[in-house]
Amino acid sequence: MPATLREVAERAGVSVRTVSNVVNDFPQVAPETRARVQRALDELGYQPNAVARTLRRGRSGLIALVLPELDVPYFAELTRAVIEQAAAAGYTVVVDQTDGDPVRERELVMRGNRAAMFDGLIFNPLALGGADLRDRPSSTPVVLLGERVVQGGLDHIMIDNVGAAEVATRHLVELGRRRIAAIGDQSDESRRTGRLRTEGYQAALNAAGLEPLPELIRPTTYFHRADGAAAMADLLALPDPPDAVFCYNDLLALGALRTILSHGLRVPEDIALVGFDDIEDGRYSTPSLTTISPNKTQIAQHAVELLLRRLDGDTSPPAELPADYELIVRESTTGKH
Template sequence: MTPTIHDVARLAEVSIKTVSNVMNDYPHIRPATRQRVLDAIATLDYKPNLSARGLRSGKTGLLSLIIPDLRNPYFAELADVVVRSAEARGLSVMISQSNGDRDRELSLLLGPRMQMVDGVLFSALALSAADSDLLGKIRTPMVLLGERILDGPKDHVTMRNVEGSQAATEHLVSIGRRRLVAFGSDPAQGLGSAALRLEGYRRALAGAGIEEDPDLVVDVVGWYRRNGADSMRRFLERGTDFDGVVAFNDQIALGALRVMQEAGLRIPDDVAIIGFDDVDETAYTLPSLSTIDPGREEIAEVALRYLVGRIDGSDADVAPRDHLTTFRLQQRESTAVV
């Protein structure tokens, strides 16, 4: 027979309420008691009945994660961390792609799916500050991920884009590079990641006393490998002198890396290159790619903690919070000192 929450409570020698509290990750439970319950759940292979839970509590145990695009490894890996962290709390996650389309983002936020979930993690891309009033009208608990494109009464968790890009640029300066390409700017993006990472690049140059050269600021519209490759080909055709590349994400860095190698440039002897995001494959390329780890695990963990607190009411009186994660520079072969 399928095990029930009563079976878990009997095996762990606790009350049903205690089992429920452990499954919902309530903090005020003794570690030994929590472990007994988790062991009982594992022994019985207990799976909560979400339908029954919803009928009793008005909660479904289902969260929505809205991200721009699973083709981008950063978002795919973020989704993986969110799903695993949610499952550890006894919750399930429904993943939706907005494709960076404004109408699609609005449809996902205002459509019938919102009635199915207890809370939403939303990485906005196409909405703008003009849509901020929308947030106050959405009653479903929500945590915003990514850049603070929208202003409104919601918790917000994101990475340190400016500081991370500044650290990446300073790293290239520290190994003796002076002609640094800012690779990935996008004037049409407004207040997004591209603008913030360009700001970090500029701060690092200013701090090192290096005058910015507009010819070294290279637009890349669309942060995928092919866009990075195409933009690097066009840049190389101009014959501009450079000895380092600060790429604004790993995918365009990998596209640029391939094109530079095809052109006979040695990495890092002739050109050092660093990316941003620390997606898994960067550790296995030839050469391996130096990059900025933006704190993806921390983003998922903090965002879920905030969201669960809003859902269960324990944070009902807490003012909207902004959390910036801790980043780390991962130095690999593409910026090794030669």
């Protein structure tokens, strides 16, 4: 139903090629011709066919952002940042959600530019590791986010998880807390985030001369509110409950907070709480959440820049870019102010 170049050409009495020249603003078109063609374009409501254009040009102007879960605020907020960065460069971002399903992740990433119509991929894997990604048949550029992959031979952006976890834990130590628990450890080989943060947590305890106690390190399957709530209930059931908890993300912390408050305990007086991610929810909870804030804008910016450079043909060796983070102190550790 929509008009094609040929139909416009017939109406304007010129060749298809000339219409194309007008559409693409080529300079070498006589003003009069241009006007006539433009009129025909308008009358027919011509819109270029993006699929044909992409086939011909080899570029779609689309980059895909592949994330485990969109209803996790951290990813939703990151998405906004990526969209903004990409828009500035004239690219449109489409988002896809994998649920951390290895099958879906593989599908999306391995197929690459042929099966999909994206010029590049920004991918935060949950299930897929370095080995899986090493020999992609596709040549679509990919930038990885997150901790999952170590040496996949792909561009990669991550924050220093060990360092950040250490900062968070040290903050609790400096407040005088001694029984500091951790929620979010993951024994699962494929989930690296939890292990790295546990490492930082333990390092901080050791540096303070505190001994990491196994019963205070609670593993969780996911990083959702429900997991935090359940883990916190376990901690409260201990004979000697903790006086502080470092949660490996803000959702865990919010779940834990809910459990603590519903047990009639106070935060931070009885138990201090630190989260990770700095999602908006944590700024509006009561008490508001002390947290590690990864620089999401910077992550997005690096990711898009790196990807666009690859699209421009840059073949330098894969980069491993660190992103900044900072500790944001709020009520859940220092109380009202």
